[in-house]
Amino acid sequence: MSGSVLDTLAGFDKQAALDAGIEPGKVRDWAKLYDVYVAPTTAHRQQARAVDLVRRGTFSLDQLALIERRLDAVGARERTRTRLDVLEELAAARPGSYQSFARMLKRLVPVEQVAPSDGASFSRSRMGKRTVTVTADERDIADLEHAVTRGIDPDRPAGPQLAANFVRIMRGDGSQAGVPCAAPQPLVLVPAPELAKVLNDEADPNEVRFGLTDGTTITGAEYLARYFSNPAYGVRVAVFHAEDGAVNLYRGERCANEKQRVLARAANPVCPVPDCRHGADSCEAHHIVAWKHGGETNMRNLAMLCRYHNRTNDDDTHRKRRGRIENVRGAPTWVSPRGYAVPNNYHPYGAMQTLFGR
Structure with missing residues (x-):
């Protein structure tokens, strides 16, 4: 050494x-x-x-x-x-x-001091807590510090009191509106008929049709209406196939529509790159086979990636530098430059894991 x-x-x-x-x-x-x-x-x-x-x-x-x-x-x-x-x-x-x-x-070797750039970062969850770090104009941060320190008890630890005041200001203290609380919308995950084959529906490109083992076919809408759907429930229902995952809409436009985004978020609730903590709600719709290479805007070719990993993904299959997202039996999965598929276990509750145990 x-x-x-x-x-x-x-x-x-x-x-x-x-x-x-x-x-x-x-x-x-x-x-x-x-x-x-x-x-x-x-x-x-x-x-x-x-x-x-x-x-x-x-x-x-x-x-x-x-x-x-x-x-x-x-x-x-x-x-x-x-x-x-x-x-x-x-x-x-x-x-x-x-x-x-x-x-x-x-x-x-003296190094010239460079002023930090404005920015904000959010940590991953740890035992129900997260940390936010913000760099902004010193006057704005000074104003925030003044606001959160007002009225704290000097005989008690300052940290918890500052955090409580920050959350109160963030949510709105009555004089002004704050950041609204998230309102989760339920989504029922339904497995497709056993041994059914996913077919294109030529009459409606927005629909999926299943070929059943009894020789008949049925659309996804008919399948849900017959066995699962009930308007009184007030929830949305998504169908996932054991091999293909969520399937819908073939090449028509580059940007994923809202229905596809809902299904893609259900398929991977967080960015699928290992240890990435970014939730799908703040991710971008990514074409697994790049659009420039003829990739279609359908569910089998879509994954929700965070802004950083969407730009560092190896879109060209011959370039093996940072790894790439591939569809592994219906689940968007990161594959290393050496070809190893590695799931992101940070949030192991994607639709394919929930329905089919993988």
């Missing part, structure tokens, strides 16, 4: 390190160090000089990784020269602890 770090990096393989269970952030750091100190380069003299300084300074991998993270803020043209200057200074000074090393590095 110190004197022989460059010998260790000589045999570095990123994928092998990931497969060995090494923390991905550390693997990325080591891959960057490999590119700087070991990988073939046209700047032979500069690389040899850097290697010599590393050996003289007996830096650890973590120290070298910290240097590279600090150099990210330096322009590409100046980075090599700055790296050599920093290594020479640190090799001569030999700071003891990692903290001393970091403090000296901070003086050697």
Whole structure:
């Protein structure tokens, strides 16, 4: 980890390190160090000089990784020269602890302070709680702080009182309207007739027809009206097939209609990428086979993805960088670049899991 770090990096393989269970952030750091100190380069003299300084300074991998993270803020043209200057200074000074090393590095490579951008982020649920973080104009945040601190009891912990005042203001304190409470709308999930085959309904492209094993056919509407539907219930009913999932409407328009969005949200209540916590209500309708590649706007080809994963999905099947969403037996599922299907168990209550146990 110190004197022989460059010998260790000589045999570095990123994928092998990931497969060995090494923390991905550390693997990325080591891959960057490999590119700087070991990988073939046209700047032979500069690389040899850097290697010599590393050996003289007996830096650890973590120290070298910290240097590279600090150099990210330096322009590409100046980075090599700055790296050599920093290594020479640190090799001569030999700071003891990692903290001393970091403090000296901070003086050697000052980074211009950049004002944070406005933004907001929301955490995943944890035991019924969530956290929101907001960055905005200091005057607006100061006004909010003043509002939530008014009237708190100084003899009691401030945190719970601030949270309670924030929620009260958010919901409306009587003088003005606040954020409305969500009103869940019930959706009855009904499995399609056993052994039925899903067919196109040529008379109505918005309908689905089942081919039954007795040789007859029946539309989804007829099936529900005969066996399940009752207007007095005041609920909506959705049919899911054990293999095809929810099926409706074939290629007619790019944007999913409201009926498709309801069924898609039932199929995956959260973005299907593993550990993503974004609920389907705030997600975008995604074409599993990209629209530009002829993908149809039907239920088998739709999934609800959060804004980020909808843009990082590998739409081109030959590009295997970030993984892609595929329809696995009726359920939108993330498939890794190496071909492994991994469900998102953050919210395991999608229609296919609820009805068919997967």
